[in-house]
Every structure is written in structure tokens, then in C-alpha cells.
Amino acid sequence: MSVEQSSLVLLNISASEVNNLKEGINFLRNKSDGKSYILYKYGETMRACKNMCKHQGGLFIKDIEDLSNRSVRCTKHNWKLDVSTMKYINPPDSFCQEELVIERDEDNTLSLVELKPPNPWEAEPQVPEDLAFGEVQVTYITHACMELKLGDKRMVFDPWIIGPAFARGWWLLHEPPHDWLERLCCADLIYISHMHSDHLSYHTLKKLAEKRPGAPIYVGKTERPVFWYLQKSGVKLTNINIVPFGVWQQVDKYLRFMILMDGIHPEMDTCIILEYKGHKILNTVDCTRPNGGRLPHNVDLMMSDFAGGASGFPMTFSGGKFTENWKAQFIKNERKKLLNYKAQLVKDLKPRIFCPFAGYFIEAHPSDKYIKETNLKNDPDELNRLVRNNSDILTWTPKPGATLDLARMLKDPTDSKSITEPPAGIPVFKKSWDFDTYLVTINASVDNEIFLYPSWIEEYFTWAGFEGYNLVIRMIETDDDFNPLQDGFNYLVDFLDLSFPKERPSREHPYEEIRSRVGVMRYVVKNGLLWDDLYIGFQTRLQRDPDIYHHQFWNHFQIKLPLTPPDWESFLAKKRQHVQ
Numbered sequence: 001m002s003v004e005q006s007s008l009v010l011l012n013i014s015a016s017e018v019n020n021l022k023e024g025i026n027f028l029r030n031k032s033d034g035k036s037y038i039l040y041k042y043g044e045t046m047r048a049c050k051n052m053c054k055h056q057g058g059l060f061i062k063d064i065e066d067l068s069n070r071s072v073r074c075t076k077h078n079w080k081l082d083v084s085t086m087k088y089i090n091p092p093d094s095f096c097q098e099e100l101v102i103e104r105d106e107d108n109t110l111s112l113v114e115l116k117p118p119n120p121w122e123a124e125p126q127v128p129e130d131l132a133f134g135e136v137q138v139t140y141i142t143h144a145c146m147e148l149k150l151g152d153k154r155m156v157f158d159p160w161i162i163g164p165a166f167a168r169g170w171w172l173l174h175e176p177p178h179d180w181l182e183r184l185c186c187a188d189l190i191y192i193s194h195m196h197s198d199h200l201s202y203h204t205l206k207k208l209a210e211k212r213p214g215a216p217i218y219v220g221k222t223e224r225p226v227f228w229y230l231q232k233s234g235v236k237l238t239n240i241n242i243v244p245f246g247v248w249q250q251v252d253k254y255l256r257f258m259i260l261m262d263g264i265h266p267e268m269d270t271c272i273i274l275e276y277k278g279h280k281i282l283n284t285v286d287c288t289r290p291n292g293g294r295l296p297h298n299v300d301l302m303m304s305d306f307a308g309g310a311s312g313f314p315m316t317f318s319g320g321k322f323t324e325n326w327k328a329q330f331i332k333n334e335r336k337k338l339l340n341y342k343a344q345l346v347k348d349l350k351p352r353i354f355c356p357f358a359g360y361f362i363e364a365h366p367s368d369k370y371i372k373e374t375n376l377k378n379d380p381d382e383l384n385r386l387v388r389n390n391s392d393i394l395t396w397t398p399k400p401g402a403t404l405d406l407a408r409m410l411k412d413p414t415d416s417k418s419i420t421e422p423p424a425g426i427p428v429f430k431k432s433w434d435f436d437t438y439l440v441t442i443n444a445s446v447d448n449e450i451f452l453y454p455s456w457i458e459e460y461f462t463w464a465g466f467e468g469y470n471l472v473i474r475m476i477e478t479d480d481d482f483n484p485l486q487d488g489f490n491y492l493v494d495f496l497d498l499s500f501p502k503e504r505p506s507r508e509h510p511y512e513e514i515r516s517r518v519g520v521m522r523y524v525v526k527n528g529l530l531w532d533d534l535y536i537g538f539q540t541r542l543q544r545d546p547d548i549y550h551h552q553f554w555n556h557f558q559i560k561l562p563l564t565p566p567d568w569e570s571f572l573a574k575k576r577q578h579v580q
């Protein structure tokens with residue numbers, strides 16, 4: 001089906017208002033709907049955009065630190081946008097702002113116009129039919145994993161049910177229902193939203209593949225393939241389906257689904273809409289800005305993340321402003337902002353039922369006690385309270401194994417049978433984790449032969465393919481408490497010319513010191529894994545000077561590393577030859 005593009009006039013600017021536009025930044029407002037815009041004028045050149053931050057929709061104000069009068073600052077988390085280029089300057093080298101088209105009429109009036117593809121889920125609309133009790137049931141398993149019964153089909157989202165995620169940094173908070181593997185094995189569809197290991201868990205999928213290698217898995221057509229690591233993982237899954245964005249996938253007469261991309265990380269993150277007999281379920285998973293903020297309103301059930309804390313920032317940072325006090329205050333503010341943002345998003349979309357999920361992890365390993373105690377997460381019940389405030393949206397905070405009957409809940413929210421709780425006595429929270437099994441595998445990399453040859457460093461960073469960027473890092477291998485190992489590697493990498501100097505260069509350069517637990521670092525190096533295992537998994541401690549986020553560097557190492565690991569076999573063959 002062809003998707004037509006239409007245009008929408010967002011703001012008309014009269015001839016006299018045009019004459020009053022000043023050079024530089026102009027903040028404009030549409031008085032009829034209250035929406036705000038930014039118009040940048042430089043002589044005859046003009047550019048315009050919505051006054052809405054790409055991060056989480058914050059409002060921009062003038063950036064008083066910018067004397068050139070080209071940038072604006074977001075009031076929420078201080079992102080900065082250069083409106084003369086429509087590029088974000090904080091984070092540096094990161095995103096572009098979508099521009100509006102400026103149309104000028106002969107009478108010198110201007111219109112700000114948005115080119116608007118139709119909302120893809122509106123294609124071939126289905127009229128909602130009555131649902132029988134029990135026809136649509138949603139069961140919470142763990143973290144971001146839900147099982148949906150839709151007529152005679154079963155669908156599972158994001159099964160992370162055993163083992164850690166992000167190397168050894170994240171562990172499940174909840175005890176999954178004991179029959180999780182049977183549930184997974186009989187799913188007709190398994191949707192995996194993105195490659196992060198709390199959504200794509202090779203530990204979990206290994207168990208599935210042993211029983212049912214042909215389990216049908218569906219992922220979005222992201223630039224970096226979701227299953228880029230499948231072959232190396234050794235997990236034998238044979239039925240992975242990659243589907244295009246924004247197109248209904250018809251499963252049977254009644255059921256269809258559509259995968260949408262994230263506006264901030266379209267190269268790797270997705271969300272999903274399901275429709276069964278005309279009833280929509282929206283799962284925004286943990287997209288930062290799902291589908292660029294354009295989502296269906298009035299769905300029957302919406303699920304989204306809520307917790308925060310899925311980043312090494314700021315708890316793994318030290319030096320400069322990163323005092324314990326500053327970090328605690330930052331976490332408190334950020335969590336609150338996230339909560340308000342989520343609540344507002346839900347209230348704007350007005351689903352009938354809202355369910356916060358995908359935030360139930362814990363930094364359970366004893367060596368991560370500091371992170372566990374300081375990296376506080378939001379409380380789903382608090383979000384639900386905010387959502388219910390002045391709205392008639394129903395909310396559900398599920399326990400593992402609890403089931404929501406959609407038809408009952410929609411018909412009568414007070415019906416006690418609309419939620420089936422797990423049997424009494426079944427533990428909700430995990431009390432122990434099988435640390436050793438997983439840590440042994442990770443730490444086995446420490447003694448790998450590769451690391452007998454210091455030139456692995458050059459081999460690895462050449463393979464990584466990041467250079468021509470003014471940044472010097474010092475990498476230090478450490479023990480579990482981030483103390484440098486006496487016999488560990490401690491080296492500099494200069495990314496300007498990809499050299500490995502003994503001392504920091506004399507030119508002016510930004511600098512980062514990255515201490516990493518030796519086991520995880522070597523595991524990542526050996527297998528060519530992405531650095532989210534290090535950063536999101538709290539396996540590093542960082543200092544930086546100056547205190548800026550090097551988006552290009554982190555984006556490369558967390559998302560853009562080559563799809564196949566370094567060729568260590570050839571490396572070792574050469575080394576061995578040399579030794580003989």
C-alpha cells in the first residue's frame with residue numbers, strides 16, 4: 001500500500017509579524033492551539049522547527065551562554081540546539097532537529113508547514129468488535145516480557161527470563177512463573193524490540209532454541225540487525241522474521257501487528273502496536289521517543305517503561321562535579337522528570353488501561369552494591385497514581401504470573417475477575433541469583449591467549465574502526481572494585497590518528513579515563529561485543545576532562561562496532577609464527 005504524504009500548516013505569520021522578525025532566534029506561538037515554534041532568521045535565510053526538544057519533548061528557551069545568538073537550551077535536561085544548523089550541540093555531534101517547511105506567499109506572509117505522512121496504523125481500519133471474556137489475556141512474566149493470548153494465538157514480548165543482562169550488571173528483580181519455558185515454546189509469535197540484552201536475552205533464547213529452534217521471532221528492520229550476534233552466540237534459532245516499519249503484518253483474520261521505530265535511536269530501537277478484532281494494544285517498550293512522538297490515541301491497553309536508571313550516568317562517574325551529593329540530587333531530579341514525562345505521555349494518548357513494566361531489574365551482584373543502593377528507580381505505583389490523577393485511565397501494576405482479562409476490565413473495571421493474581425505463596429521477588437554460572441563464562445576470557453600479546457590493543461581498536469576524532473582515552477583493567485590490576489593493561493588510545501602513545505599528546509585534547517573490570521572488558525574485546533555491556537552494565541568507572549559527553553565515541557562503541565568480531569584466529573596464527 002502506498003503511503004501518501006500530506007502537509008499541515010502549523011502556523012501562519014502575518015506580513016506585519018514578518019516585518020517584526022528579528023535577526024537570530026524568534027520564539028513564536030500559535031495562539032489558537034498554544035503550540036510553540038522557533039524561527040531562525042539570518043538575512044534572507046530562515047529556518048524553523050517546533051519548539052520541542054527531541055529528547056523528551058521539553059521546551060527550549062534562549063541559551064544565555066551563547067553570544068552568537070544561534071542556540072537554544074532545553075529547560076528539561078539542558079540539551080542544546082543550534083537553530084542555524086538544526087543540529088544539537090549538546091549532546092555534541094548527535095541529532096538533527098526536524099525542520100518545518102517555510103512557505104512564503106506573495107503578500108509576504110509566512111506559513112510553517114509540516115510534511116506529514118499519515119499515521120500508518122490508520123491504514124485499513126478495523127471496526128472494534130465485542131470481545132468475549134477470556135478472549136484477550138495479558139500475563140506479565142518478568143521485566144519487559146509479557147505473554148498475550150489473542151483469540152487462539154499467543155504472542156510473547158521481549159523474553160529475558162534467566163541470567164544477567166549487560167554482561168553481569170543487571171539481574172531480574174522478579175521471579176518468573178515456573179512454566180515460563182512452556183509458555184515461550186508454545187508462542188505463535190515472539191517480538192523482540194531491540195538488541196539490548198534485557199530484551200534480547202541469549203541466555204533465555206538458548207533454552208528456547210534447545211526445545212524449539214523454529215520458534216517464530218519477529219523484529220523490526222533496524223539499521224543494525226537486532227540479531228547481529230546470533231551466529232557468534234551459538235544459539236540455534238531458525239525462524240527470525242525481519243519486518244518493515246509502519247506496515248501492518250496480518251497474522252490471521254483478527255490479529256495484526258505493526259512495528260514502529262524510535263525517534264531517538266531509529267537504528268536500533270522499536271516499539272509495537274497489536275490489533276485484535278479492532279482493539280489496539282500499544283507497547284512502547286523503552287523507546288526514548290517512540291515513533292518520534294506520533295502514536296495512536298485511545299488504545300485499549302498501553303504498556304511502557306517507567307523506571308529510569310538504565311545508564312551508567314552518573315553513578316559510574318567521578319571527579320569534578322560528580323560528588324555523591326550531586327549524583328544523588330541528579331538522580332532524584334531525573335527520575336521525577338521521567339515520571340512526569342511518562343505520566344503526561346500516557347495522559348495525552350488516553351489509553352483505556354495503562355501498565356508500567358520493563359523496569360524490573362536490580363544490580364544484584366554483591367560487587368555492585370554501591371550502584372544498587374544509589375541508582376534509584378521509579379516506583380510504578382507512583383506513576384500510576386500520576387496517570388490516574390484527573391483522568392479515567394485505568395492502571396495495572398502486575399505481579400509475575402498475574403493475568404489481565406481485557407474484555408472484563410474494559411466492561412467493568414471493578415470486576416474482581418478482570419485480574420487474576422498468581423496463587424498465594426508464589427514468590428514475587430527473586431531471592432538469589434545464579435551468579436557463578438554466568439561469571440565463570442565471562443571471566444574465562446581473562447586468560448585467553450590473545451592477551452599474551454600487547455598488540456591485541458592495536459588489533460582491537462583498528463577493528464573497531466573509530467578514528468579522526470579528537471579524544472584521548474586511558475583504558476585501565478581493574479579488579480571487581482575498580483582498583484587497577486598490577487599485571488593488567490593500562491594504555492592510551494588517541495582517536496585523532498588512532499595511535500597508542502605512551503604519554504598524552506601535547507596538543508589540546510579532551511580526555512577520558514575508563515576503568516573496566518578485567519573479566520568483562522576482555523569478554524567484550526574477545527567477542528567483539530558492544531560497549532553497552534560496559535557502560536549500561538555498570539562495569540566501568542569514568543572520569544572525563546572536560547566534562548562533556550562524547551556522543552560520537554560512545555555511539556560508535558555502543559551501536560556501530562562491526563557486525564563480525566575481530567579475527568583473533570588470524571591474529572594468533574601470526575603471533576605464534578612470530579614466536580617460533
Ligand code: FES
Nearest residue numbers: 053055056058074
Ligand atoms: S533535554 Fe530536552 S527533554 Fe530532555
